[in-house]
Amino acid sequence: MSQRPSATIIAFPRPAPVREEDPHARLARALAALDRALAEQRAAVGDWRSALATLRGSVGGLAHSLGGYQVRLGELAGAVRGVNQQARALERWADGVLTGHPVP
Numbered sequence: 001m002s003q004r005p006s007a008t009i010i011a012f013p014r015p016a017p018v019r020e021e022d023p024h025a026r027l028a029r030a031l032a033a034l035d036r037a038l039a040e041q042r043a044a045v046g047d048w049r050s051a052l053a054t055l056r057g058s059v060g061g062l063a064h065s066l067g068g069y070q071v072r073l074g075e076l077a078g079a080v081r082g083v084n085q086q087a088r089a090l091e092r093w094a095d096g097v098l099t100g101h102p103v104p
Contacts, residue, residue, distance in 0.1 A: 096102040 093102060
């Protein structure tokens with residue numbers, strides 16, 4: 001029986017040695033990253049507030065338009081009631097004519 005290798009061994013790269021870092025430099029980089037993140041957050045909050053103001057204006061305009069439609073629909077309902085009353089009166093008159101007893 002011959003001894004042949006049955007597997008290939010792959011050597012994994014060794015991690016780079018961790019260099020000692022100046023804690024002040026590390027803190028300075030962390031603070032700079034935090035400042036950048038806060039600036040981005042401030043800009044995002046500003047954009048959000050601007051969008052809310054735009055939305056508030058749009059909703060206000062929509063409420064105004066709906067109020068106008070409500071008034072016009074009320075006027076239309078009144079006109080329809082008047083036409084309905086006239087149609088009922090004509091119907092009563094026509095029924096009276098057909099029966100020989102017209103209603104004045």
